[in-house]
Amino acid sequence: MNNNTNSRKNAARTERLQQRADAGFVATHFPEVESIAINMMYNQKGIAKSLPRVVNFFPGSYALFRVDCLSKGCADGGFDLNQVITSMxxxxxxxxxxxxxxxxxxxxxxxxxxxxxxxIQYT
Ligand SMILES: [Zn+2]
Structure with a gap:
């Protein structure tokens, strides 16, 4: 990994932290929610085996329903579940x-x- 990729990654990370801070907490936005579980199979091109992942959100979690991409060389990637979850x-x-x-x-x-x-579990 070269320096350029590193600084892009860092910039992406800083931006994500800012997005989190802006998002606020689940309890603030969705007081009726007790917990949210995202069960997923992560598929990466060129890797035959799917990787199971579970991400949980609770009232004290940031209300930013986004899952990072695990692919090397993917600086600003991720899976945005904000739309899905808020409409649910x-x-x-x-x-x-x-x-x-x-x-x-x-x-x-x-x-x-x-x-x-x-x-999603509701109170
Ligand atoms: Zn990616």
Whole structure:
């Protein structure tokens, strides 16, 4: 990894931390939510084996429903579940499934994707 990639990664990380700070907490935005679980299979191009990942959100978590891309060389990638989760909460849906691709400029346009299942518990 060269310096240029490193500084791009750092810039992306700083921006993400700022986004988190701006997002506020789950409890503030969605007081009716007790917990959110994102179960996903992470698929990376060129790697045959899917990687299972689970990400949980609680009232004290930042209300930024975004999952990082694990692909090397993908500086600003990730999977944005904000739309999915906020619309689920609005209609008090408990479960949803789907698939999304990394939105970053990684090594190739379709370098990674996730198949996800979101489960939300309400108070
Ligand atoms: Zn990526």
């Amino acid at each position: 909460i609005r209609s008090r849906r408990k479960a949803a499934k789907g698939e999304i691709s990394c939105e970053g400029n990684g090594p190739s346009p379709d370098h990674s994707s996730i198949v996800y299942e979101v489960d």
